Each structure stands twice: as C-alpha cells, then as structure tokens.
Amino acid sequence: MTVETPKEAWTGTVREVTLGATADQGGTRSRTLTVGAESTLPFLHFEASIPNPPALALEIRDRKPDDWSPLLYEAWGDVMDDPAAWAKAAEEAGADLVYLVLSLTTSDGSPNTVENVRAVVRKVLDATGLPLAVIGAGQAEVDNELLVAAAEEGKGERLLLGLCEEKNYRTIVATAMANEHLVQSRTPMDVNLAKQLVILINDMGMPLERIVMDPTTGALGYGIEYGYSVMERLRLAALQGDKMTQQPMIVTPGEECWKVKEAKVGEGVPETWGDWEPRAIAWEGITAAALLHSGANVVVLRHPENMRRTRSMIDELMSSKAAG
C-alpha cells in the first residue's frame, strides 16, 4: 500500500528580517542574525523551504534587577552587576541576540537617565559582537526619551528597538528610521491588532523588512494557549498570502515565566509542583518549546540552561534527516 505524504501548497512566505550590521554594513557587529523566510509551518521541511532556524535571545538588564527569581541570580552570578559582562556571558551561553531591557531607575533608586543609557548601550556594543535589542522599561514617556538616546548611540547597528505598542509607537519608529534600526511591534494576543500595528508602523515609512511582530506571550498555565493559537493563526494567514501578517514573530517566555509563582517561588507552594529549580526551568523550557511549534522566530529566554536545551531542540528540528 502506498501512503502519500499530504502537502499544503502555501502561497505566502514569512518575510526575511536581518538584525545587526557588520562593519561592511555600517555597524560594528561581528555577525548578523537573519530570521524568517520560511514558506511552510514550523519544521515541515518536506513541504517547503525553511532557510533560517529560529533564533534564541537572552534577556539582560542595564543594571541588576531587583525582583528576579533567586534562581536566576544564582545562574548568572556577578555578571548581573555589569551589563557588559552580562552581555558577554550571554554570548558565551550561546545566544544569537542580546536582548537588553532598560530599567526605570538606576541601582541607587534615582530615575534612569539618557546619559546612563548611552553609556550602557556603548558598553554592551563594545563587549559583544552579537546583534542587540534595546527594549524600554515600559512607561511611554520614559521609554521615548531613553530609546531615542539608545538609538542614536547605536546608529547604524540595526538594533531591534521596542516595544512599539498601539498607544506608543511613533517616537520609537521615528528614531529607528532615523538611525537605521528595526522595531518590535507588540499587540495583546489578537490577530487583527497584530496586523493593524504592522500597518500603522509601515505607514510611517518603516520598511516591512525592519519590523518584528510580538503577539504577546502567555506563560504555561497563564494563558499560553491564547498566544499559541494567535501565533498559529498569524502564521497560517502569512502562508496563505496575507502580506501584513508575514513578519517574523518574537516571543518572551523568559519574562513571562519567571514572574509566575511556579518558576519564581521556592517556598509555600504545593508539594505536587515538585522541586523548585527543575520545575522553574521546565516552566520556561516547555513554554519556549510550545511556542517554537506555533511559529516563533525569535525566543527570548532568561535561564542559560534553557538556552542549552532549546538550542539542542532547534538543532534537531533543523537537521536535514527530514522524515516523511
């Protein structure tokens, strides 16, 4: 009996996006990162081409964060006191991209400043040859000021700047255009909102080749299924030819998972959750794995062990021994 492998004839392709610029391209990165360009669902090599593997980023901060899980302090140690050392450690841990998130305040509690951000961005760019993302602290007015400074400091480096949200994207997009960067467009788990923000950003004159779409990630147990299904729907729309859904997708399981009790807390939780450290790492790892299956192109992690595990999963999924 012959069994034929059913194949879909997709008409669309995910847009190819390149982060970072080498010296030849006007930057100083030792390598660039290209994601997207696939013409089928995740890892179905038998169906169509998937030229670029999903990328893994590690999140670092401009200063040691106050509220991370003790397990993360343990995993990173002293490098957290110095963003340059942390970026270097992230590169050594195997990251494709350093995802630098700015803080509202400096370590002494005073408001973060433009000067500080410039200095941090410079230090990080000097410490690592990887492409860099610079993400605001999450308050529109502060972000707009700090991100403009970061964009100017990293001019020409093709940084990924974010977060662009429906209520606050104009300043970030403008500075990204003026300084040759890319943007991360985040919308709250909705196919149409995701598409609409890409259109708005594109309407300002930002080329689609410089927009990475962030559909918002829910942690395992905290709404992962919403993000998962929105991503599947966005990807299906992209492959069916809907141009404005064809951006590569970035997800942030590190941030989402490490703030939930299951990962963050070691005491006062049910015994049925098992030992803290393996459970916490599992929480981030399983969330990341599920999101890779739903179409993530860039996965932002926090724990170096998940960098290792997820990398080995991606290596397998991109290996050429395609079955079927």
Place this chain on the structure above:
Amino acid sequence: MALTGLEIYKLLPQTNCKDCNFPTCLAFAMKLAAKQAELKDCPHVSEEAKEKLESAAAPPIRLVELHGGNGKVQVGNETVLFRHEKTFYNMPGIFWRLGDDESVDELKSKAKRADAYQADYVGIDLKLDGFAIEAKSDPAAFASAIEAVRSVSQKPLILLASTPELAKAGVEACGDTRPLLYYADKDNWQEMAEIAKEAGIPLALRGATLEELAELTKSIQEAGVEDLILDPGLSGHLESLQQLTTLRRLSIKKSFRPLGYPVITFPGRDESSNEMLLAAGHIAKYAGFIVLENVDPSVLYPLLVLRQNIYTDPQKPIQVQPALYEINSPDGDAPLMVTTNFSITYFSVANEVEGSGWPAWLMVADAEGMSVLTAWAAGKFDAERIAKAVKACGAEEKLNHKKLIIPGHVAVLSGELEEELPGWEIMVGPREAVEIAGYLKAMWQK
C-alpha cells in the same frame, strides 16, 4: 469526512416512500447529515450505499478507550489540525513506564505514589493516567508485576509485551480491565490479534514505515480487532513532528482510514532528546498516548498543565462566577479590587492576595471569560461593565470606603470610571498579580 445532506441524498433510493417517517428522501438525508436520524430507519438502502455512508460517518481518528479498575482514558476522535479551528477533544493519555525487572515491593511503592499524585490547577485535578508495564523477562514475572501494580492502583494499563506468550500472561493478569496490548508487528500480528480479539482489548501496532503500518491495520482489522493504536517508532523532535503531522493530515484531510488511529509515543526512548521537551512537542502536535520514563513532579506537573492548556476549548475558556469574593475575611475597611472572570486571571490574583495575608474584597466582573488585556481589547472589560458590576455586587453596603483598585493594564479606564461611579476614588493597581502584595503595602491605608 462527513458527507453533506445532498451527498447522502444521492446514495438513498430517492423513492420518497416515507417508510423512514420523513416526508422525502431529501428531508431524511438532511436529518442524517445533522446526525438527527439513523440510517437503519431506511429499510430500502442498498448494501453499497450503506457501506459508503457508514464509513463516511465514522470519525477520522478512531476513539479508543482503556479501562482500569475504575479509571478510564479515551483518546482519538480528533477532527482538526489546529485547536483554533474548533478544539482538541481527547487529551493524550500520559503513562509511566515500569519494568517487571523491579521487585514487587518496589513496583508497589512506586505505583502507589504515582497513583496518589494529584495536583490542583485552577480547580482542575491533574493526574497521571496510568502505567505502562514492560515485560523484560518471563511471563510469570510479568504477571506478578501487573498484579503488584493493580493491587495499589485502579488506573488503566498498557502492556509492553514483545511476544505472544508474554502478552497472554499479561492480559490474563489484567482481569476484567481493558488494557492496551503493545505491540503487534509484521511478524507476530496474527497471534497478537488473536489474543487482543479474545480479550476484547485494543492493540498497538509497530511498523518501520507508514506503509507497513497501513497494511498491518488492514490485516488486523480483517482479523477482527477494531481498536488500534499506531507506533511508527518515532525518535527525536523532527521525526516526531513530521510523522505525527503527516498522520493527522492523512486522517483529517484525506480521510485515509488505514491510518485513522491514535498514535503512541515514547519520548524517553531515545536518550539524545530531552524527554520533557519532546513530550511537550507530542502534546502540542498530535500524540494519543505518551509513555514517560521520568514522572518526577517537577516534570509531570508542567507537562500536565501544558496538556490542559492545549486541550482547553478555545470557544469556552474556563470561567469563574462573577461575584464579590472574600479573601482572608475582609471587613468594611479592607481594599476592593476588580478583575475579570477568566479563571486563570482570577486564580492568579486570588492566590497573590491570599498569599499576601491582606484581607480584601475581590470583585470578579463578567468579561466573558477573557483575561484583563484581552477583555479590554475586545471591549468586554470597560468602565461601563466595571461600574455595573460594582453596583450589582453590593460592595457599597459592605464597605466603609469608596475606593476601587483596578488592574494596572487598564489604567486608562480610571477617568471614565470616575464618571461612571460618582463619589468613588479609582486607584490604579499593579499590572501583574505578583506585585499586589507590594502594592497594598505601599498604597493602602486603612
């Protein structure tokens, strides 16, 4: 694939004889398509039409059921490739592999512990589904291992037996339960099918290729065993994803009957992959039974939560009754907070408040089961709805103050809310539930 009313009509005698108690053959066909009538009501339908209609009515992936002493597990009957297209129906059964080379006492103590495992997730009990017992030596040892597990657990079993002798001994030791017999292959299928048929139990088939499996299912079905499970011998992430996707597509999109059965996977079989992450992949894309080597709670709990999440019906998110909830016995001076009736939102907030030790009132507004951001984006958690909930829940009678804390993600609603609720002070709470304790400490004065 289900037929339409018109396609069914073409297969009927088209005599409008009314013997089926419907006025016309077309009306009867429409009722058949809507599953509101049965084909046997037509006494004149031809054998050929009957066969076509029956096979079209069968689900694209066969429903297979295992029974233990009292527990049961059901897999199969899936109808879509993506959960948003409708929903995934029957969660993959998660089993723990135990070998008969362990002592009876060891088996008993392991099975007893795993049997008792029960974790709470938003009010749902998460458990292991059963045990896969592997015959590693002789029939007597296999039987006594099964008896040992059965003496401490009523959960369904999978019998991992490579020869008919072992299978016989295993099936006998299972009494009147309904285990899955694993496995038949191209060499032993006749004897294995005989054993499964006699015991009336499902049989798993192992084949190196899909072609081999398709031929086996045909032969075994002809030998009288209908409830089958497939094992394509998957190893690693890539082969798993590609083969499971191919099998699901063949069933759903091509109605390819010879492979329309649930699939069993062993994510720990190949040590080069991380068992937990591979199992996560199998849950997302598209396993029927998953046999694990490691069921340490730190691995099992997140996998069970993932399974619960992926198999949640997207049309029916788990909801909490909209009402005013009391946490830590609040009095009239305690803070009032509002959130949505999406279960996960509610439980995250309630857990945090409870853990903080603060007595508080938690008002759950009807946001049609959506989380705060999603509901806000969809217009289901706006100032009007929140104001209505405040008025309806009786907070005004119970409180000595008029302060309402809203989630930080909807800070933008505070102006409108002050208009909707004259005399109330609207306070903007934190964006994330984990920050509630710190927020109350800093912001709430009695």
